Every structure is written in structure tokens, then in C-alpha cells.
Amino acid sequence: xxxxxxxxxxxxxPQTMMNRLPASFKPRPRRAHQLEQTxxxxxxxxxxxxxxxxxxxxxxxxxxxxxxxxxxRTHAQLLRIDxxxxxxxxxxxxxxxxxxxxxxxxVLRDGDQLQLGDVVFTYNEGS
Amino acid sequence: xxxxxxFWGVRGSIPTPGPRTRRYGGNTSCxxxxxxxxxxxxxxxxxxxxxxxxxxxxxxxxGLDLHLxxxxxxxxxxxxxxxxxxxxxxxxxxxxxxxxxxxNYQLLSGQMSNAYFPVAFKDLSARIVPKxxxxxxxxxxxxxxxxxxxxxxxxxxxxxVEHGGNACVYATDSELDLMLIDPNGPAKAPRxxxxxPTPLVTPMKNADLLIADAQYTDEEYPAKVGxxxxxxxxxxxxxxxxxxxxxxxxxHDPMQSDxxxxxxxxxxxxxxxxxxxxxDVFGAREGVTLRLDRG
Numbered sequence: 001x002x003x004x005x006x007x008x009x010x011x012x013x014p015q016t017m018m019n020r021l022p023a024s025f026k027p028r029p030r031r032a033h034q035l036e037q038t039x040x041x042x043x044x045x046x047x048x049x050x051x052x053x054x055x056x057x058x059x060x061x062x063x064x065x066x067x068x069x070x071x072x073r074t075h076a077q078l079l080r081i082d083x084x085x086x087x088x089x090x091x092x093x094x095x096x097x098x099x100x101x102x103x104x105x106x107v108l109r110d111g112d113q114l115q116l117g118d119v120v121f122t123y124n125e126g127s
Numbered sequence: 128x129x130x131x132x133x134f135w136g137v138r139g140s141i142p143t144p145g146p147r148t149r150r151y152g153g154n155t156s157c158x159x160x161x162x163x164x165x166x167x168x169x170x171x172x173x174x175x176x177x178x179x180x181x182x183x184x185x186x187x188x189x190g191l192d193l194h195l196x197x198x199x200x201x202x203x204x205x206x207x208x209x210x211x212x213x214x215x216x217x218x219x220x221x222x223x224x225x226x227x228x229x230x231n232y233q234l235l236s237g238q239m240s241n242a243y244f245p246v247a248f249k250d251l252s253a254r255i256v257p258k259x260x261x262x263x264x265x266x267x268x269x270x271x272x273x274x275x276x277x278x279x280x281x282x283x284x285x286x287x288v289e290h291g292g293n294a295c296v297y298a299t300d301s302e303l304d305l306m307l308i309d310p311n312g313p314a315k316a317p318r319x320x321x322x323x324p325t326p327l328v329t330p331m332k333n334a335d336l337l338i339a340d341a342q343y344t345d346e347e348y349p350a351k352v353g354x355x356x357x358x359x360x361x362x363x364x365x366x367x368x369x370x371x372x373x374x375x376x377x378x379h380d381p382m383q384s385d386x387x388x389x390x391x392x393x394x395x396x397x398x399x400x401x402x403x404x405x406x407d408v409f410g411a412r413e414g415v416t417l418r419l420d421r422g
Contacts, residue, residue: 086414098415101407104131107414109150 033085033108033126040119041067049126052080055090056116070094070117085123087114128291130419132336133159136174137411139342139356139378140203147384152413155203156378158297158338160288165268167194169286169297171235174413175207183212190218194267197225198299199283200234208235209244219253224265224272232257275330277301279355287330293419296331296371299340299378303327303357303365304348313361317345320402321364331369335419338411339365341376344391359395367404374399377411 032050037043047064054063059073066075072092079086088105089096097115098106106112110125136154143153155172168178182191191213198204213219225231232255236248248255258265263274273287278301285298304313308322331337341359343351348358359376366374376395379388392410399406 089418095421101409101415102417102421103415104418105133105416106412 028127031126034124035064035114035121036124038120038122040070040117043119049078049080049085051078054078057090066116066119068117068119071119072117075116084108092116128420129161129163130290130293130295131159131161131416132295132338132419133161133178133416134174134375134377134411134413135159135178136170136172136207137377137379137413138172138203138381139340140381142173142203143381148379150385150412151379151388151410154413155206156198156299157207160270160295162269162290165194165270166191167196167267167270167272167288169196170198170204170299171195171208171211172203172205173207173210176210176212179210179212179214183216186213186216190220191216192268193219193221194270195221195223196272196284196286197223197231197235198277198285198297199279199281200231201281201300204300205235205238209239209246214251214253214255217252221253221255222258222267223255224258224260224267226259273330278303278305280353283355285330287334291420294334295336295338295419296334297338298331299338300355301340301357302353302355303361304352307361313345317360318398318401320367321361323361323365323368328365328369331365331371333370334372336373336375336417337362337366337369337371338375338377340378341391341395342378342380344394347380359391360398363395363398363404363406363408364402366406366408367399367402371406373407373409373417375409375411379410 032048035047037045055074055077056062056064057073057075058066058071061074074090075092076090076096077088085108086105087096087108094117095102099113108123112123114121136157137151138153138155142155154174156170157172157174157178158169159178160167214221223232239248260274265272271289275285277283277285283300288295306323306327308324312321339362340357341362342356343358345358345360376392388410396408399408
């Protein structure tokens with residue numbers, strides 16, 4: 001039985017794409033990746049991630065500043081590559097722990113727990 | 128100095144993409160070890176493609192100088208090679224290590240015959256050089272790599288990699304349970320340490336990191352005897368006997384979801400604790416880099 005399709009496709013979609021997309025297709029607004037701080041000074045709080053690169057640390061050069069002696073001045077950096085964030089340890093004193101494992105760097109996934117000194121974050125992946 | 132280890136592919140047998148495997152990853156075997164001046168690659172499974180993409184983001188002006196070691200030429204350890212971008216660059220030098228006959232080099236090129244792939248091996252632009260181990264040892268840049276035989280259908284090689292006082296062992300596709308001193312031990316006394324012969328333990332002795340095939344759980348293994356892979360609990364026992372500091376379980380079974388791998392790692396960690404060993408056990412995961420020279 002033939003199914004009647006409703007034409008709700010956005011006008012901006014090229015004509016050549018029309019027959020390839022489901023009738024219900026609409027671009028959804030993107031939700032930003034997020035670091036949710038669950039322990040340490042300043043917690044609880046949420047940090048939306050929008051920059052391609054940012055430094056987490058205690059010092060004035062940090063983009064995400066944490067007022068804790070357990071956190072180095074430039075403790076770690078977050079880099080966005082292909083819309084995925086990677087955390088990298090910047091030779092910090094207390095290291096970066098991913099779900100309890102000390103790592104030099106890691107591509108982050110939804111629900112990952114990061115510990116930098118006494119500061120704990122949960123990474124919430126956007127869409 | 129710097130001794131970095133990155134996981135690019137940790138799945139066994141066949142690529143397993145999808146939401147069930149997103150956290151640990153679905154690419155087949157590929158591990159990168161690097162210092163400040165040398166890049167070593169262990170196995171050319173599908174994880175190799177993304178390593179290639181990464182290497183080509185910021186290539187050095189003088190070109191890439193890469194060293195490739197293959198545990199064995201089964202498909203899940205070579206199938207990323209035709210998609211390895213640096214192999215198509217004129218100023219890349221890729222040294223492929225093997226035995227004197229270097230069967231690995233031949234088989235790597237064989238998979239690019241035109242029945243399987245549109246680009247022939249001879250048409251790759253990189254300078255690809257076979258190099259043989261001498262007495263199971265070779266110097267690759269500022270690393271020393273030692274090779275040892277493992278139990279696997281068709282054979283496989285493990286590698287002990289040394290640099291600046293640190294050691295990492297890559298030992299995949301090895302059916303440890305066929306080499307137990309007491310083959311009936313696990314059935315008779317599952318909680319007792321499963322002893323392995325000294326020649327198997329020696330290459331892993333006091334390694335900072337052992338990356339080992341731990342495809343199966345104790346429950347899965349009886350249906351897979353002879354398939355060439357280890358069960359996680361036996362790998363834990365090997366690591367304990369060798370005095371290893373950290374153990375990365377890898378070559379995850381394609382049927383195992385992220386949650387299944389979590390459970391496998393948890394069981395293995397509990398086994399190490401119950402035996403009283405100070406062994407840090409974790410599941411190898413794509414995109415994670417460890418630094419071994421932190422002390």
C-alpha cells in the first residue's frame with residue numbers, strides 16, 4: 001500500500017535531497033557539551049563548553065579557574081577535535097584521572113568522571 | 128624523555144561500531160607508542176585509519192618516520208592498512224618489522240591485490256621498508272623492541288618495548304589457558320592462582336604496563352577453546368606472576384557491550400585484589416593515552 005508523504009521538509013534543503021530525507025526531518029538545535037562540577041571548591045556548578053581549546057587550572061591564565069591548591073596553575077587542557085573533546089594533562093602535579101585511571105589524555109564520552117586534585121567533574125556529551 | 132601509549136583499536140575479531148560499544152570503541156587492534164622523536168605502531172587493525180588521520184594533521188616537514196610491528200597477519204590486525212593515509216604520502220618512511228622472510232610484509236601487501244582493493248601496494252607513495260629482527264630484538268628509533276612467540280592458531284608475536292627505564296608489553300592473540308602448568312586448575316579451584324610457565328612470564332617481568340588479550344570471561348571461554356584467545360582472569364594471574372604494575376585488558380569480544388566490558392574489568396580487578404596483588408587493572412579504551420615515564 002502506498003504511503004502518502006507529508007511535505008514538511010525545510011525549504012533550504014536542496015531539491016536533490018528531497019527524496020532522500022524522511023518527511024519528518026528537521027534540523028534540531030544543538031546542545032552543548034558540558035562539564036558538571038560535583039566536588040571541590042565552587043561545586044556544584046555546570047560549565048558549558050563552546051571553545052575549541054580551553055585551559056583548566058588555578059592560575060590567571062586558565063579559562064576555567066578552580067580555586068584549589070590541589071589543582072595546578074595550568075592543570076589540563078580541553079581540545080575540541082571533530083566535535084569531540086579531549087582532555088590532556090599539562091604536566092600537572094596531581095594528574096588527571098578518568099574514571100579512576102590516571103591518563104595523559106583521553107577523548108571524553110558521556111558520563112565520564114574526571115578528577116583533577118580534589119575537583120571532580122562529570123562530562124555530559126551534547127548533541 | 129616521554130613514553131606515551133595510545134589505544135586506537137581495542138576490539139577483537141571484527142569492527143563493532145554502534146551505541147553498545149561507543150565508550151570502549153569498536154575498532155580492531157591498533158596501539159601507538161611514542162617518545163618525543165619516535166612513533167611505533169603495533170598492529171594495523173581498523174584503528175590504524177584514525178591514527179593516520181591524526182598523524183596527518185600536523186606532519187613534520189621532513190615527513191613521517193613510522194615503525195610498524197604486526198602481532199600476526201589475521202584480518203583484524205591488518206585490515207586498516209589500505210586506509211592508512213600516511214602510506215599514500217611521498218615523504219613517509221614506514222618500516223615494517225618481521226622475521227627474516229618477513230611474511231607479515233608479504234601478507235600486508237597481499238591484501239591489496241586488486242581482487243580485494245582498488246589501489247595496489249606497489250602504487251603507495253610512501254617508502255615502505257621491510258626490516259628483520261635479529262635474535263628477536265631490534266632498535267627502532269630510541270626504543271628497543273623484543274619479540275616473543277605466543278600460542279595462537281597460525282602463531283602470533285608479543286612485544287616487549289623498552290625506553291628510558293620503562294617497559295610496556297603488547298601481548299595480544301595468545302591463548303594462555305592452553306599453556307597452564309595445571310590445565311585442570313581453573314576447573315578444580317577457580318580462585319587459585321593459575322600458574323604459567325617461566326618462558327611465558329619472563330618477557331612481561333616487571334613491566335610498567337601489560338596490554339593483553341583478554342577477550343573472554345571465565346564463563347564464555349569453555350565454548351571458545353582453541354580459538355586463540357585468553358580469558359581475563361588468566362591474564363590477571365599472568366600479570367601477577369610477572370610483577371606487572373598496570374594491566375590493560377584488550378581485544379574485547381565483539382559480542383561484549385560497554386557494560387559487558389565494565390563487568391569483565393570489575394571481575395578481573397576483584398580477582399587481583401582477592402589474590403592480594405597490587406595490580407591496577409583497567410579496560411583498554413579507544414582514545415586514551417597513558418604516560419609511562421611519570422614515575
